[in-house]
Amino acid sequence: MSDHDHDHDHPHAPLTNGDEPAAAERARALEELLVEKGVIAREDVRERIDWLVSRSPADGARLVARAWVDREFNERLLADARVAALELGLDPGPSPVLVAVENTQAVHHMVVCTLCSCYPKGLLGPPPDWYKSLPYRSRAVSDPRGVLGEFGVELEDDVELRVLDSTADIRYLVIPRRPAGSETMSEEELAALVTRDSMIGVAQPAAPAPVAS
Amino acid sequence: MSYRPGQRVRVAARPHEGHHRTPAYLKGKVGSVERMHASFTNPETRAYGTDGLPEQPLYLVGFAQRDVWPDYRGHGDDRIFVDVFEHWLERVE
Amino acid sequence: MHDRGGWPTDAPIDRSEHELADWELLTDALLGALGRRGLMNVDELRRGIESMPPGEYARASYYERWLFSIETVLSEKGVLAVGELDARLSR
Numbered sequence A: 001m002s003d004h005d006h007d008h009d010h011p012h013a014p015l016t017n018g019d020e021p022a023a024a025e026r027a028r029a030l031e032e033l034l035v036e037k038g039v040i041a042r043e044d045v046r047e048r049i050d051w052l053v054s055r056s057p058a059d060g061a062r063l064v065a066r067a068w069v070d071r072e073f074n075e076r077l078l079a080d081a082r083v084a085a086l087e088l089g090l091d092p093g094p095s096p097v098l099v100a101v102e103n104t105q106a107v108h109h110m111v112v113c114t115l116c117s118c119y120p121k122g123l124l125g126p127p128p129d130w131y132k133s134l135p136y137r138s139r140a141v142s143d144p145r146g147v148l149g150e151f152g153v154e155l156e157d158d159v160e161l162r163v164l165d166s167t168a169d170i171r172y173l174v175i176p177r178r179p180a181g182s183e184t185m186s187e188e189e190l191a192a193l194v195t196r197d198s199m200i201g202v203a204q205p206a207a208p209a210p211v212a213s
Numbered sequence B: 001m002s003y004r005p006g007q008r009v010r011v012a013a014r015p016h017e018g019h020h021r022t023p024a025y026l027k028g029k030v031g032s033v034e035r036m037h038a039s040f041t042n043p044e045t046r047a048y049g050t051d052g053l054p055e056q057p058l059y060l061v062g063f064a065q066r067d068v069w070p071d072y073r074g075h076g077d078d079r080i081f082v083d084v085f086e087h088w089l090e091r092v093e
Numbered sequence C: 001m002h003d004r005g006g007w008p009t010d011a012p013i014d015r016s017e018h019e020l021a022d023w024e025l026l027t028d029a030l031l032g033a034l035g036r037r038g039l040m041n042v043d044e045l046r047r048g049i050e051s052m053p054p055g056e057y058a059r060a061s062y063y064e065r066w067l068f069s070i071e072t073v074l075s076e077k078g079v080l081a082v083g084e085l086d087a088r089l090s091r
Helices: A022-036 A040-054 A057-069 A072-079 A081-087 A134-142 A144-150 A187-191 A196-200 C022-036 C042-050 C052-059 C061-076 C084-088
Strands: A097-103 A107-112 A159-165 A170-175 B009-010 B030-040 B056-064 B077-087 B090-091
Touching: A022 A040, A022 C022, A022 C084, A040 C022, A057 A072, A057 A170, A057 A187, A057 A196, A057 C084, A072 A081, A072 A097, A072 A170, A072 B009, A081 A097, A097 A107, A097 C084, A107 A134, A107 A144, A107 A170, A107 B030, A134 A159, A144 A159, A170 A196, A196 B090, B009 C022, C022 C042, C022 C061
Parallel strands: A097 A170, A107 A159, A159 B077
Antiparallel strands: B009 B030, B009 B090, B030 B056, B056 B077
């Protein structure tokens, strides 16, 4: 019972200096210790940090925009998303398999990792806190339409909702539907409509701005 | 034993001590194979410092949500897809 | 505790986000650096997180769980001696 009550996971560790939790100092001390002992190389740490901060959903958006304008690319993306990302000069990251799933008029996809936080961060950047949160992990599988409602998404009556729980080595990316009214937009303009949340499946892409007459 | 797309399978309902990646909510549930991804190292052994070999086939298995949750509140044809290792799947006669 | 799919909850999904703090990026990178040396893999990370006492798991933030796991696994392997990190912190 008590375990169920406290199921949000904001940082609660005691604060020490400034706004940092005790874990901050601990992490830094751990790095120093491991580097001193020759267990790890500081360059490896720096390189990994550089990679992490370079990741952004703009990369995923480029994949989606290309798929929207080029149907053959869309097929290649669905067949092997990792290869398709490399084709565009993107870095899909170390996860061995990336699978893109396509939203259609009949099907809407939503992705979760109930067991931890698996996420295609190579193409989307780090996952948002809510994606890693206990309520999302609990309800995305058992009450996905309720979750979508919280995110302000209501699907048409005849749309089948497919939830993907990424429990293993596969990372899933949702290809949202191309918005109506975007027919004359350039690929770059289209990419700007593709939000991170639409590639997780908890949002639709942004609507095109109305054309000034 | 390998499974083909479209084949009905049951997720084993056995308990498991230690790290494994088959969610409790799926155990004992029947679904159908969507595809076989590839084979991957076994997280159950790799989690304890071994190399996780031999690799195990990993399947994407689809389930009707109403088959998974007794009080599912969504639409009747909503589905849930989960990656499940072959050694957690059983034939359904 | 970690196996959350379908757990009953009335908690709303808090959609506020925070940019990763330096120490969080560092913690993430530590796993990568350890992996580069073959000293710790992602399955061990997850297993270590799953070994947290439930109350601690619930209270800890995401990267606090990572830190717990890294310390646990490295101590198991003797890469970190018992109390070695604590001793360093109290220097």
